[in-house]
Each structure stands twice: as C-alpha cells, then as structure tokens.
Amino acid sequence: MSKGKTSNIFVWILMGLLMLGLAGFGATSLSGVNRTIGDVGGKEITINQYFRALQDELRALGAQTGQNVSFAQAQQFGLDRAVLGQLVVRRALDAETDRLGISIGDENLRRELLAIPAFQGLDGEFDRDAYGFAMEQAGMSESEFEDSMREDTARSILQGAIISGVTMPTSYADTLIAYVAEQRDFTWTRLSADNLTRPIPAPDDAQVQAYYDANTDQFMVPATRQITFAWLSPDMIIDQVEVDETALRERYEERDSEFNRPERRLVERVVLGDMAAAQAAKDQIDAGETTFEALVESRGLTLSDVDMGDVTQADLGQSGEVVFAAASGEIAGPVASDLGPALFRVNAILPAQSTSFEDALPVLRDELAADRARRVIETQISDIDDLLAAGATLEELADETDMQIGTLDWHPGATDPIAGYEAFRALAASVTDSDFPQIETLRDGGIFAVRLEGDTEAHPAPLEDVRADVVAAWTNAETSAALDALVARLMPRLQEGTDFTSFGFNAIEETGQDRSAFVPGTPANFMVQVFEMQPGEIRTISDAGGLTLVRLNAINAPQNDSPQIAALVTGVTQQAGQSISQDIFDAYAQALQQSFDINISQQALDAVHVQIQ
Structure with a gap:
C-alpha cells in the first residue's frame, strides 16, 4: 500500500471520529448544527434567542450592581432559569395566538416596518439598504425579523385582552385610605x-x-465563638509604600476639575418671544409692577422649570458675561441666549475654588498610597495561599508575612475593627473547627484568614x-x-x-x-x-x-375631597388593578404551559452556557 493511500485512510478515520464527537454536541451534519434549545407547542426557542436574552440580563444585572457579574455568579442567582422561564412563557403565548388565529396581517406589518426610525433614511422615508444593514448587524434574516414582529404584535394583542379592563372597586381604596390617612x-x-x-x-x-x-x-453574655485570625489591611502597610512626585502630579491633573473650579452662579432663566418683550418684562419687574415668580407663572411654568442650577460663565455662552456681572438677587438681561432673548435671576454666587498642588498633596498621597497598598496585598495573595497549602499556621503567616495575628470572642454585636467587615462576619458565623484556613478578601482590599478555636454558649453574666x-x-x-x-x-x-x-x-x-x-x-x-x-x-x-x-x-377621618387624598385614591386603585392584572396573566401563562408540550434540551443549554463562560 502506498504512503498516500495510508494517509487518506488515516484522514477518513479521523473524520469519522470527529463526526461521532460532534454528534454529542448537537451536530446534525457537517453543514449544520442544532439551532434550537427546544420548543413549546411546536414554537421553537432558538439558541440565538436564549443567548441574547442571557446576555441582556447579564448586562442589566451588572448595571444594577455596578460591577461585572460572571455567568457562574448569575447562575447562582438563578438568572439562567429565569431567562428560560421567560422564553417558555413567550413561546407558549405565541403557540396560543396561532391556535386562536390572531395575526396582524401583511399591511399592518408593512406600516410598522415603515415607522421604525432605524430603517429610515435622511429624508425620513423607509430605506431598503438601512433595513438590510440593520438585519445583518443583528444576525437575523429579514424573514426572521418580520416573523418575530408578527409574533410580538400578536402576543401583545393577547396579553392586552387578558389584563385590560381589570379595575378595583372604590371600596378597596376607601378602606386602605381610611387606614393610612386617618x-x-x-x-x-x-x-x-x-x-x-x-x-x-x-x-x-x-x-x-x-x-x-x-x-x-x-443580663446574659451572648453566645460567642473564639476565633483566631490573621489580617492584613492597606492601612497596615501604607507607611511602607512610596509614592513618587510624578504620579502625584498626574493624579492632581486628573482631578483638576475637582481641585480647581471656576466661579459659578445659581441662576433661573425665563425665555421670551423677542428682545422687546424681554425688555418690557424687565421694566415691569424693575418698576415693581410684577415679580420674577409672576412672570414665570404667566408663561405656564414653575420655578423648577426655569432653574438652571449652578453654572459657569462658559456654560451660559453669549449670556455669560452679562449674568456674571450681576450681583446675587439681581435680574440680569435681557440678553440673547441659546434659546432666545431671556431674563436671568441670580440666586447665589459660588466663589471660585482653587487648591494648589501643595495643598492637595496630603489627600493625593493618601489616595495613591492606599491604591498601591491594595496592589501590594494583591501580589501577596498567591504566596500566602501557597504557605497555607503547605501547612503554615496563622501564627506562622504573621511571622513570615505582613499579616497581623489576633483573637476575638465573636458574636453579632462584636465591635472589634475586623468585625466591621461583612465578609469577616459571614465567615465568623459559619466557620467550623474542621475548616482549613484560607485567604479571603475584604471590601477595602485587605485579606484575612480565620481559625475556629471553640464555641461558648450564652450564659448569665456573674452578678x-x-x-x-x-x-x-x-x-x-x-x-x-x-x-x-x-x-x-x-x-x-x-x-x-x-x-x-x-x-x-x-x-x-x-x-x-x-x-x-x-x-x-x-x-x-x-x-x-x-x-x-x-x-x-x-x-x-x-x-x-x-x-x-x-x-x-x-x-x-380622611378628607376625601382634598386633592392629595383624591390623588392617593387614584394611585392606590391603579396600583391594585395592575397587581391583579399581573396575577391574572401569571395564572394564564401557567395554564398555557400546562396545555402545551414543552421540550427543552439540557445539552443545548449547556452548550450555550459554555459559550458565555
């Protein structure tokens, strides 16, 4: 047999093994892979839909918490199950709209497409190229998008039919208001x-x-836990950290707007139709025939509508010089503004603030030193972990590193400095005598490890x-x-x-x-x-x-004829009606899920989760 033929056979064997392997990951052929994670009543849930929904929820969770949330953390919160549940409900509604024959029709779909701003050109008309480009960026075909629009609209019609018209009797609000407002x-x-x-x-x-x-x-002594801990915080090593002047000056320049602020004014602005009207209004105010407040009210506004807050001269543009020449309490103008002729009332003058580099130096030094101390601690975590893994005790950590050893009779009311950290309190409450000490982090960049020495039950204090x-x-x-x-x-x-x-x-x-x-x-x-x-x-x-x-x-009794009580009654009634509407919809959605077959592939879900991680 020739060498070339042997190589071909080897290649085909590898291809066969590869196909077997891909079959376990959802591959149906060499040219296609399963595109769904399952279906509800024949309505497919695509992998892309599930993937995009997970990504959207992860971003929303990150925005809410102010930090990046890993998918593993989100899974602990049950986010993946919540997203899947939402998609199942949505597809169950789609299956029901098909069963009921609810559809918006081609002409209604066309009108909705033409009204979407993203698909319009500079002339405001529908742009076929913009439509195609948007679909390309979204990773969808035009038919997929149009089908999704049909389903979304039909689903909205069904949802509206379920939850609309639910109102609470006035007796409900009257009873609640009587309780709250008596x-x-x-x-x-x-x-x-x-x-x-x-x-x-x-x-x-x-x-x-x-x-x-x-x-x-x-007169009880609370139950306590005898804990030995090793602790290292940025404050403990901040004196050991050196900060060069270059870094200090860079930080000063970064925070220039904080240390050096120009003079500002607290002003209100009323814009009038033309310069003549503005001058006439100013003359009336100067003559005592009207007030600035009355002028604002005559234009259908409130003082909050015309309040500009604190502004610099540059913020006011062409009006700045005139406004900043006025004293506190004076009416400046009329003067041209970016919105037209206007009068400005100066309510207060905030003087300029100037902090030199030398004056800001203590704050900057402490800030940078704390940052660097945190980074120093971060670089030590791996070495300290290795020491613990090698069998080092907490006492030995204190001897060989910058960590400090301490003991504490811990209980929920303990006031020791380290007991002020939530991470320490949580671990102190849960650690057992069989737990091996390991490094944990604190919110200020510090680290600690604990060892439980024993527990003491609550008991009466000696007289x-x-x-x-x-x-x-x-x-x-x-x-x-x-x-x-x-x-x-x-x-x-x-x-x-x-x-x-x-x-x-x-x-x-x-x-x-x-x-x-x-x-x-x-x-x-x-x-x-x-x-x-x-x-x-x-x-x-x-x-x-x-x-x-x-x-x-x-x-x-409450004064039901007062505007405040009337508004409260309206708000309570609407809120209660919305709550009941939501309960009705939830019950309906659960009933739909029970009436349709739901098929979900855990294998496909796992494949999506791997991609996100």
Missing part, C-alpha cells in the same frame, strides 16, 4: 421619678440578688460584673411600679375629664397625627397604641424608668 388628636405627658412625692430608695443586697435571680435573661446594671434595672422597675400606682389613684378623676395640668403634669397637645407620625419623647410603639384607642380612653405605656400617659381626644 388622624388622631391626643394629649400626652411623660412621667418620671421626678413626679413621685418620695424618691425610690437604693436597693439592699438581698433585693439586688432577688431581682438578678428573677431576671437573669436581662459582680453587672451589679450596676441590675441596680439600674431594679430602680427603673420600682419607678414604673410607683408611677403606675400614682396614675391608678388619679384615674377616676382623669376619666372624668380632669386636665393633666391639674395634677402638675406637663400636658402636650397633638393634633392631626397619622400612623406614620413620630412624636419625640414617646416609646417606640406609642403611635400603634394610640391608634388602638377610642375617643376619651386613657392609657399608660411603661418603659425604662418612666411612664407615658395619653388621652385620645378625637379620631379624624
């Missing part, structure tokens, strides 16, 4: 030990011991350690009891309507308070209790070392 008028006073005729004596040892024994739950707290708690309890007894003796007269001031109490009148009101000096649940009361009712609310006495004077 108001209370009441009189209250705060009583303390000063209102007692005799002071509370200091407790003896037996009373302290008895109170401690009966209330040990008030000698909390004696002062026990005495204070006993005194508060006795004070509250004495105040309760005082109010009980006065209650018959209070219920007759006797004013609080008749007993020497400081009476505070409150009117028109709703459920969200905050009344300084009252207990945390004060307004909740007030809204449980009936007119004329008197209630006492005890707290640490005192008592709040309150009488409800009146219940005020």
